[in-house]
Amino acid sequence: MKMKKLLLFLSCVLCVSADALHEDIHVIGCSYIHGGVMFGLDREELWYADFEKQMDVSPQPTFIQPIGFGAGAYEAAVSNLDTCRQNLHFTRESLKDYPAQRDAPSGVMIYTRNEVELTVKNTLICHVTGFYPAPVKVSWTKNGRITTEGSSINTPYPNKDGTFTQIARLKFIPQQGDVYSCTVEHLALTDPLTKTYNVETPETPETPETPKPSVGPAVFCAVAVIIGLLSAAGGIFFILKANKCI
Template identity: 85%
Template sequence: MKMKELLLFLSCVLCVSTDSLHTDIHIVGCSDFNGEVMFGLDREELWYADFEKQMDVYPQPPFIDPISFGDGAYETAVSNLYTCRQLLQLSRQGMKDYPPLRDAPSGVMIYTRDEVEFTVKNTLICHVTGFYPAPVKVSWTKNEQITTEGSSINTPYPNKDGTFTQIARLKFIPQQGDIYSCTVEHLALTKPLIKIYNVETPETPETPEKPKPSVGPAVFCGLGVIIGLLSAAGGTFFILKANKCI
């Protein structure tokens, strides 16, 4: 196992039923300055520890039955974080302070959660993936002014290749001409990555063109008249010619 700057432990359990496959994940990760303890199901967070606010968080939608990890879940996460950092120091001593591996984000996208309607509440999403180690720092601006109200970011989620994904959100009310940006910072970046979102007028459906009159019947009618005249002329010619032969 290759040791990296972030020591990460993953515990995955596959739960198989007759018609579905679910993945349960438990993450304990740490570095000198950051740490993460999270439980998830099918790439969705069920619970994580917020070490800055010193509390546990249940980022579950209100329409599902609540899931609880017990009153001592946050204290257990703090203990796991301490153990993780102890193991990190032992690994450094054993490998003589291995050089850090750093991967800059391979993809940054900004988009809205819902279709844009002016004055209707919406959410901007800044999707960052392919980076190592975790986390990234994401900041928002509105019309070149830093904004924090209504912003949030999830805990780093591991990808299959060992890198991470994080999603930052900003609640906003679309107004014509407003310009938003999300700025991504990471240890492997020499300068921040910036993505811009312009609030533009929603496209209006084009007025359908009036159907043009069909030329088919007129053409066929014209051909019918011409053929009829030619037939009449031919008939007259043969009649006259027959009269001369009498």
């Protein structure tokens, strides 16, 4: 029988299979402004609801057989979000003075999904982790100007230490000299955190080094000289000894 761990945090439900080879998760999280519903497997997103665009998203890799969640999955997520906010309201009413814990992001990284080739479509990833509460706000710029086209952000993913991870993506076409940045805002930050990415031509392979002379013959010659000197010294020793005996 599978053992299940249940974590309830302001209507954020985390289900973990403790004795199986895989770990599955279902997150329902909310505030009065933001909300998220997500299904995941082995720390990878399978499905989440994008409430801003009013649609569901399945960021599953193309090389696996897609895992479906059935018709009406987005509508069910909207219903779960409403229930979450009702529970949040009742919780705040009963715990009027609960402490507001805030942890700033411990790590922000920006990198590309695939190896960069100029003029070939790619995706920039802004990986934010170690923050509490969720979510963070991520904005993108291209050459100093705010850009939103092709951008998306996933539902906050809970870490084992109680903090969250969130990943923002930006589809782009690399052009030599372009500069992109992702800026992260969070309740625990006094100033936003910004990471930049410069598009550069991939480095050309280095010219093979000129083969260096082998040290083998030199070592061999040195050893031969030493052996020769030792042999000469041995011969002189025996000659002198023989002379004494005469």
